[in-house]
Amino acid sequence: MLKVAIIGLGAIGQRLITNFTEHPEMEIAAVCDPLEELLNDTVQALGGVQGFADYKELLAKAEIDLVYVAVPPKFHFDIVSDCIAKQKHVLCEKPLANSLEEAESLYKQAKEKGIIHAMNFPLNYSAGNATFASYIKNGYIGNLRRLELKMHFPQWPRAWQQNNWVGRREQGGFVLEVGVHWIQQIQKIFGPVQLVHRNISFPEDASLSENGILAVLELADGTPLFIDGISQIAGKEEVTFTAYGTEGTLALHNWSDLYGAKLGSDFEKLEENTPVSSLIDELAKALQNKDADLPDFYDGYQAQVVLEGLRN
Numbered sequence: 104m105l106k107v108a109i110i111g112l113g114a115i116g117q118r119l120i121t122n123f124t125e126h127p128e129m130e131i132a133a134v135c136d137p138l139e140e141l142l143n144d145t146v147q148a149l150g151g152v153q154g155f156a157d158y159k160e161l162l163a164k165a166e167i168d169l170v171y172v173a174v175p176p177k178f179h180f181d182i183v184s185d186c187i188a189k190q191k192h193v194l195c196e197k198p199l200a201n202s203l204e205e206a207e208s209l210y211k212q213a214k215e216k217g218i219i220h221a222m223n224f225p226l227n228y229s230a231g232n233a234t235f236a237s238y239i240k241n242g243y244i245g246n247l248r249r250l251e252l253k254m255h256f257p258q259w260p261r262a263w264q265q266n267n268w269v270g271r272r273e274q275g276g277f278v279l280e281v282g283v284h285w286i287q288q289i290q291k292i293f294g295p296v297q298l299v300h301r302n303i304s305f306p307e308d309a310s311l312s313e314n315g316i317l318a319v320l321e322l323a324d325g326t327p328l329f330i331d332g333i334s335q336i337a338g339k340e341e342v343t344f345t346a347y348g349t350e351g352t353l354a355l356h357n358w359s360d361l362y363g364a365k366l367g368s369d370f371e372k373l374e375e376n377t378p379v380s381s382l383i384d385e386l387a388k389a390l391q392n393k394d395a396d397l398p399d400f401y402d403g404y405q406a407q408v409v410l411e412g413l414r415n
Contacts, residue, residue, distance in 0.1 A: 105390050106132035108167040108191075110158045110182060112145050114263065115196055116173030119223070119383075123171075124149070128387045133165035158182055162189045168390055169194060169219070175266075176274040180205040187212045192219035194386060197283045198410065199403030201274050206407040210400040219389045220400040223382060226288050227398055231359035233377035235346075236292050243363060244348025250293070250328040252285050254278075255341045259312070259334035269312075272305070276312030277332060278413050285344055287398060287406040289328065295405070296320045296328055298412040318413055330413070 107123050109116055112134060123129045133153040136142045146154035155161040162170075162185060170186045171194045172179060179200045186193050193213065199222065200206040213220035226232045238244070259277050260270040269275040289296060301318035305311065318330040345354040351365040364370045380396060389395035 104128065104130045105169065105387060106130055106165075106167045107169045107171060108133040108135065108161055108165055109171045109173060110135045110161065111173035111175075111178075111196075112136040112138070112141050113173070113266070116171070117145075119171060119173070120145075120149070122381070122383045126383045126387065128391075129383060132167050133161050135161045159185065162186065162191065168192060169386065171223075172196060175268045176279075177201040177268075180209065183209050184212060187216050187218060187220075190216060190218060192221075192390060194221045194223060194382075195400070195403070196223050197287075197403060198279055198407055199400055200407065203404075203407055203411045206400075206404045210404045213400050219386075219397070221382075221386060221389070221397040222287075222399060222403045224284060224287050224398045224402070225382070226284050226358075227291075227396065228379050228381050228385075229359050230375040230377060230379050231355055231361045232288060233379045234361055234373065234375045235344075235353055235355050237377045238353055238361075238363065238373070239292060239346060243351055244346055244353055245350030247293070247322075247326050247346060247348050249326065249347040250289065250322075251343075251345045251347070252282070252289075252328070252330045252332075253341060253343045253345075254281050254330075254332040255336060255338070256334040257336055257338060257340060259314070261340070271310055272312045273310075276414065277334060278303075278313055278316055279410055281342060282330070282332070282413065283406050283410055286409045287402055288344075290405055290409075291398075291402070293326075294323050296322055296409055298409065299327075301330075301413055303413070313414070316413065320409070 123131050134145050135155040135158045137156050142154050169192045173196050299319045303313050304315040314334045316332040320328040343356045354362045361373045362370045363373045385395040385397050
């Protein structure tokens with residue numbers, strides 16, 4: 104049985120607890136959070152696993168194979184660095200770190216130690232996204248003409264995201280929190296992108312994250328990628344990624360609903376029929392020295408190169 108520790112038991116950390124506990128080859132052996140009530144509640148829910156308020160104590164005392172780091176971004180560097188120093192395999196939440204320099208350092212540290220260093224990018228295990236990639240590969244849209252990413256939020260942070268960092272400029276904002284998923288996928292499917300121009304706006308309160316962005320990026324062959332993001336607006340939330348080609352168009356609407364159309368036709372919902380694995384299955388493979396489909400710290404670093412250009 105592969106033993107897992109979870110550092111950070113907030114909304115993000117809680118999401119994967121069920122996935123780990125239900126996997127036949129995984130066992131949550133220890134959890135950590137400085138909030139005593141949250142820590143105790145999680146320990147009890149998991150049947151009395153080891154609980155720690157200090158992650159350094161966890162690393163010193165718990166017998167574990169993998170650490171899932173699910174804390175806010177500004178804590179990633181210190182915690183992940185300490186995990187690497189202890190020769191522990193790591194699954195890290197996105198973004199990889201809170202600066203480009205930190206992200207590059209974590210990648211180099213993990214590579215040097217030879218540990219498994221994985222990132223939690225859920226779109227890699229989405230049937231809609233996998234089918235989108237398959238249609239692109241098979242030439243459904245013909246030659247690619249343009250990519251567009253739309254991120255519209257009536258409220259940011261969203262109602263379920265009310266915490267002390269996701270709406271702050273230091274380590275939050277929708278460009279980083281949401282955009283990171285799509286930048287990683289764009290680079291996986293279409294190759295590297297570079298920033299050409301961006302216009303970003305912020306609220307009067309200098310501590311708050313962006314409330315609007317318009318940006319132009321390019322693929323290696325010059326194909327444009329347009330990013331249209333705005334928050335605090337009327338209407339419903341919309342996150343849509345669209346690829347326009349010489350023969351048709353594909354769109355992932357609100358993360359996972361796939362629509363397509365050939366020239367001269369209306370959009371229709373496409374069946375999401377591409378088989379996908381799961382993050383936990385792929386982690387189990389990697390921990391058993393089997394080939395695994397896992398975005399790693401290099402992927403996280405490459406995404407952060409683009410994101411820091413957009414944000415700064």
